[in-house]
């Protein structure tokens with residue numbers, strides 16, 4: 001069997017949620033992308049890091065590894081890791097959960113627009129216009 005086939009077999013044996021992209025929560029707001037590269041880079045080459053900088057995404061980051069096994073090693077080593085008195089929460093990227101969150105944000109923005117325009121809340125009760 002070729003090396004590529006052996007690797008493919010190892011990848012197929014991983015739990016289905018394992019992938020090269022990690023979703024990190026509970027980061028100190030002061031932690032920079034450079035500090036994240038230094039910490040997560042210990043477990044393998046990183047393709048990309050995106051740090052949340054909006055009100056809703058601060059304290060979170062997406063870490064993209066080149067190799068799925070390095071992503072898994074990082075999860076196994078850094079889940080619950082203490083950094084600046086916080087404990088890191090590390091999940092594998094999940095497109096369904098990602099979309100759910102975006103959907104919620106859109107709904108909240110739409111509700112705010114309705115309140116501005118019509119002075120009603122989501123259940124059509126009159127609210128005071130500011």
Ligand code: ADE
Pocket residue numbers: 023091092093094095097098099101
């Ligand atoms: N939002 C909440 N949980 C998530 C996850 N696991 N991956 C991507 N976005 C998320």
